[in-house]
Amino acid sequence: MFTEIMAAAGVLALLTVVPGPDMAVVTERAVGAGWHDGLRTVGGITAGLLVWGVLTVAGLAAVLAASATAYTVVKLLGAGYLLFLGAQALWQSRRGGRPAAAAPDATTPRGNPWRTGLVSNVLNPKIAVFYTGLLPTLAPHSLPSHLGMALLAVLHAALTLVWLGGYVMVLATARAFFERPTVRRVLDRVTGVVLIGFGLKVATADS
Structure with a gap:
């Protein structure tokens, strides 16, 4: 079982480090509002993964993955939220070159960072497909299916927490550079x- 878990951890780790919407959301928060908000965003993203893990074990994620209508609704909600966050970042960039004294909050991302991370992840139907399609093939055969998938969902959440949390701290060390008006605007x-x-x-995307 240990060998199977380590092999699954390797696959999950590779999938975790691939840049995606989560990393973009975390970057915007960590650079715009500091590492505290960045880590809270990571916490929300991790909570979102755990939500998908619970849904997967309960069988609800499979229903979503199999239902074209449900998948489309969640997909469009998720896409709309990402478009909103992107438009917000572009709007902030218009004022990113002003001195901080002139507009102290002009470039700070709005909204609760934990909720931002949670919503962006929960409204990603690809995770439902990923969990219902891949986790069963990676789950240890010596464990009951639902326990194996639960274990891997927790493992994936932990890997994401460590990876994105570390990424936030790297950004924090260079925040002085990112706070330069021109750099921030870009x-x-x-x-x-x-x-x-x-x-x-x-x-x-197709379902």
Whole structure:
């Protein structure tokens, strides 16, 4: 069983480090509001993964993955949320070059960071497909199916917490650089475009 878990952890780790919407959301929060907000966003994302893990074990994620209507509704909600976050970042970039004294809160991301991370993850139907399609093939055969998938869901959440939490702290060490008006404006624009790109990709993806 240990060998199977380590093999599954390797696959999950590779999938975790691939850049995606979560990393873009965390980047915007960590650079815009500091490492505290960045870590809270990571906490929300991790909670979102645990929600999907519970749904998977309960069988509800499989229903979502199999239902074209339910999948489309969640997909469009998730895409809309990513487009909103991207548009917000682009709007903030318009004022990113002003001195901090002139507009102290102009470039700070709005909303609760934990909720931002949670919503962006819960409204990602690809996780339902990922959990229902991949986790059963990685789950240790010596454990009951639901226990094996629960174990891997917790493991994936832990890997995500460590990876994105470490990423936030790396960004924190270079925040003085990112706070330069020109750098911040460029980063906001890049992050906004990336989030909009992910939103469009989610909206047009097939189930």
